[in-house]
Amino acid sequence: MKGTMRRRFGAAVLVAAAVWLSLYPVFAQSPEDEEVRRILEKSLSVVELDKEINQIAEQRKAAGDQLERSQAELERQEQAMNSQREDAGSVLRAYYMGDRDILMTALLSSNSLGDLLTMLDYFELIFANDQRLLNTYVTQYRKVKKTVARLDEEAAQLTQIETRLKAQRERLLALQQDVDNQVSGRSDEERLRLMIQEMTDFWSNVGFYEVKRYFKALATAMKNMPDWVQNNKDMLTIDGLNYTLTIPETKLNEFLREQNEMFNNFEFSFEDNAVSVSGKREGLEVTITGHYTIEDKPNNGILFHVDELNFNGLALPDTTRQALEEEFDLGFYPQKIVSFLKAKSVSVEEGRLIVKLSVSL
Numbered sequence: 001m002k003g004t005m006r007r008r009f010g011a012a013v014l015v016a017a018a019v020w021l022s023l024y025p026v027f028a029q030s031p032e033d034e035e036v037r038r039i040l041e042k043s044l045s046v047v048e049l050d051k052e053i054n055q056i057a058e059q060r061k062a063a064g065d066q067l068e069r070s071q072a073e074l075e076r077q078e079q080a081m082n083s084q085r086e087d088a089g090s091v092l093r094a095y096y097m098g099d100r101d102i103l104m105t106a107l108l109s110s111n112s113l114g115d116l117l118t119m120l121d122y123f124e125l126i127f128a129n130d131q132r133l134l135n136t137y138v139t140q141y142r143k144v145k146k147t148v149a150r151l152d153e154e155a156a157q158l159t160q161i162e163t164r165l166k167a168q169r170e171r172l173l174a175l176q177q178d179v180d181n182q183v184s185g186r187s188d189e190e191r192l193r194l195m196i197q198e199m200t201d202f203w204s205n206v207g208f209y210e211v212k213r214y215f216k217a218l219a220t221a222m223k224n225m226p227d228w229v230q231n232n233k234d235m236l237t238i239d240g241l242n243y244t245l246t247i248p249e250t251k252l253n254e255f256l257r258e259q260n261e262m263f264n265n266f267e268f269s270f271e272d273n274a275v276s277v278s279g280k281r282e283g284l285e286v287t288i289t290g291h292y293t294i295e296d297k298p299n300n301g302i303l304f305h306v307d308e309l310n311f312n313g314l315a316l317p318d319t320t321r322q323a324l325e326e327e328f329d330l331g332f333y334p335q336k337i338v339s340f341l342k343a344k345s346v347s348v349e350e351g352r353l354i355v356k357l358s359v360s361l
Contacts, residue, residue, distance in 0.1 A: 035182075036192065037314065042179050043196045044203060045317040049172040052319040056165045063158045070154055074147045080140055168319075199314075207311050210284050212324070214262070218277070219328040221259040226336035228255050236337075243341060243357035245334075252353070270348050275304070285312050292331070292346045292353070300342050302355060303331035335360075 183192055229235060229245065237244045249270045256263040266279030277288040289308040295301055306321040334341045334357055342360035346353070 036195075039179060039182050039192070040196060040199055041314045042175055042182075043200055044311075044314055046172060046176050046179065047200045047204060048317050048320045049168055049175065052323070053165065053168050053172060056161060056168060060158065060161045060165060063154060063161055067151070067154045067158055070147060070151050074144065074151060077140065077144045077147055203311065207284065210281075211286055211309075211311060211316075212327075214266070214279065214286055214288075215324050215328040215330070217260045217262050218256075218330050221256055221263075222330055222332050224259060225255070225332045229337050241359045245337075245355040245357060247353040247355075249351050249353075270351055270353055272350060273348055274307075275348055275353070286310070292348070294343050294346055295331075299333055300335060300360070301331050301333040302343050302346050303329075 179196075183189055183196075186192060229247075232251070235246055235248075235251070237246070249268050252268050253263070256266065256268070262281070263279070265281055266277070269276045269278070273291065275290050275292065277290075279286055287308070287310040288306060290304055290306045292302050292304055295303050304325075306325045309316045309321045309324070334343045334355070340359050341357045343355055344358050345356040348354075
């Protein structure tokens with residue numbers, strides 16, 4: 001069954017790639033190829049922004065539903081607190097107005113030890129009940145305060161989501177208008193619109209899933225990186241309490257190819273202050289450019305940030321880069337190599353990645 005699905009998917013990739021490659025020469029050899037490329041990139045951004053808007057709309061609905069539930073919960077809690085406030089007020093008034101003094105008079109007027117013990121038991125029941133009522137009110141009051149605070153946070157989150165949704169909608173409309181203005185009136189307008197349609201269909205039906213496959217495979221490989229470093233201790237040098245991890249791009253690429261055959265046509269390149277990852281497969285080409293940073297929260301790690309993402313020579317928008325970066329962790333964590341190590345700095349030089357580590361006390 002899986003083999004049949006893979007064959008069908010492979011066939012779909014080849015058909016889509018063939019359609020794309022048949023259209024690609026329309027601008028590949030044209031003096032206006034850069035202008036057409038920009039139009040195609042904007043069209044791709046329109047598709048991705050539309051997807052982003054739908055996701056934000058779903059987030060807004062979820063946040064709105066949660067806010068409604070929290071508001072209903074607050075009303076129930078306030079009703080319960082109002083009832084308990086009356087009971088607590090009665091107890092406090094009894095103490096303030098001296099209504100409990102009669103109990104002390106009764107205690108002092110006891111005629112026997114038995115009466116005294118009975119009266120003490122009675123006192124204990126009354127005071128325990130008073131304390132329970134007061135504690136219940138305080139507990140409910142604190143719950144209401146927490147719910148109010150949560151409501152404020154949820155309302156602020158909903159406002160942020162709505163602001164983001166509005167901004168992305170405005171961006172989408174402007175981008176779509178820009179594409180329409182650039183395409184309208186061209187001598188090759190009809191064919192260019194066909195190219196845009198085929199390209200966006202190819203991306204939506206094939207390209208997007210292939211890019212995600214690359215990211216997923218990379219994220220899986222990065223999880224195995226600490227074990228690989230431990231088995232290649234020549235990459236780790238020690239100077240007192242300081243460690244230096246030097247990873248050559250050649251060794252990293254060998255490691256990746258051991259992890260997944262996808263990386264046989266895929267390669268990491270380290271240049272000054274930049275990391276590029278590129279690969280080709282069945283008419284698909286993906287190029288990722290990014291950089292590493294040290295992050296201490298929630299765990300000390302060396303995280304990868306996507307600065308540029310290209311699919312078949314077309315740049316994908318920031319929303320796609322951010323979504324993939326959030327979904328797939330392409331970083332690695334020194335404490336999984338040696339538990340007491342902490343990353344201090346990371347740098348990229350020609351052909352190698354250098355991580356400075358120290359003992360975490």
